[in-house]
Amino acid sequence: MSLKISKAYARQVFLNCPFDEAYREIYEAIIFVVVHCGYVLRCARERDDSGETRISKIVEIIRDSQFGIHDISRVECDANSGLPRFNMPLELGLFLGAKSFSDEPKQKKKRCLILDSEPYRYQKFISDLAGQDIKSHGGKALTAMKETRKWLANVSTRPLPGSLETERLYGEFRRDLPSILVKLGLRHEDVQFVEYVKVTMEWLRDRQKSE
Amino acid sequence: MTQVLQHDYGKSKVTLVQIRSAIKAVKKERGKVVACGHKAKTTTVRKLSSTRCKKTNK
Numbered sequence: 001m002s003l004k005i006s007k008a009y010a011r012q013v014f015l016n017c018p019f020d021e022a023y024r025e026i027y028e029a030i031i032f033v034v035v036h037c038g039y040v041l042r043c044a045r046e047r048d049d050s051g052e053t054r055i056s057k058i059v060e061i062i063r064d065s066q067f068g069i070h071d072i073s074r075v076e077c078d079a080n081s082g083l084p085r086f087n088m089p090l091e092l093g094l095f096l097g098a099k100s101f102s103d104e105p106k107q108k109k110k111r112c113l114i115l116d117s118e119p120y121r122y123q124k125f126i127s128d129l130a131g132q133d134i135k136s137h138g139g140k141a142l143t144a145m146k147e148t149r150k151w152l153a154n155v156s157t158r159p160l161p162g163s164l165e166t167e168r169l170y171g172e173f174r175r176d177l178p179s180i181l182v183k184l185g186l187r188h189e190d191v192q193f194v195e196y197v198k199v200t201m202e203w204l205r206d207r208q209k210s211e
Numbered sequence: 212m213t214q215v216l217q218h219d220y221g222k223s224k225v226t227l228v229q230i231r232s233a234i235k236a237v238k239k240e241r242g243k244v245v246a247c248g249h250k251a252k253t254t255t256v257r258k259l260s261s262t263r264c265k266k267t268n269k
Contacts, residue, residue: 011216037213038213038215039216047220047221159213180233183237184225192223192224194223198220198230199234201215201216201217202234206231208214
């Protein structure tokens with residue numbers, strides 16, 4: 001018997017990745033391809049509410065998202081603390097746990113893409129993931145974009161735009177972005193997740209209107 | 212064409228109206244560059260839109 005999944009759940013993608021300057025190019029490329037493919041990105045950074053604990057926010061977003069993109073490549077120690085950050089593996093664990101243990105049937109339909117910067121490196125630091133199909137982006141935005149689109153093409157039940165079209169539009173978007181940010185009075189490094197997603201959505205919508 | 216979905220992310224420091232007008236302005240500037248074949252300076256776009264391009268007299 002097929003399970004009916006709400007449209008909202010089936011269109012949401014939880015993004016679990018580093019949000020620092022060194023990774024910015026990669027996560028911005030992932031955001032673009034996901035939005036262009038007609039999905040909605042969700043992330044713990046979308047709401048800045050001091051009255052809400054971060055973990056409850058993450059749990060809620062994971063519960064609402066059928067899909068998840070998890071980048072576990074940031075294993076280096078933090079320059080200030082000398083310690084590695086465990087947020088990404090924790091959130092991946094929550095996502096996999098929700099799929100395995102939830103009583104809600106729709107949670108069993110969860111699908112995820114796990115990314116690392118080097119192939120098979122994860123086996124050295126998170127060997128419990130051995131046997132999973134983990135993709136490598138090599139620290140390159142274009143590769144991350146291609147892997148994300150390939151994965152979406154596998155898990156999506158709807159037609160997606162062609163990879164060449166996405167790449168062409170992304171090139172044009174990156175050309176326009178600095179001027180757009182200047183007009184908004186924003187420095188690129190100050191752009192928040194929500195602002196970037198909104199700019200991406202509106203730019204693509206504008207392009208669709210004019211094509 | 213795949214439809215770009217709308218999602219209410221709540222408030223951000225820049226509004227949707229501001230984003231839309233920034234995108235429109237940049238698009239207009241690009242259009243000017245294509246139309247006259249010369250690179251328009253950001254500061255002179257307003258002027259170019261009401262007058263002719265001095266380089267080509269178009």
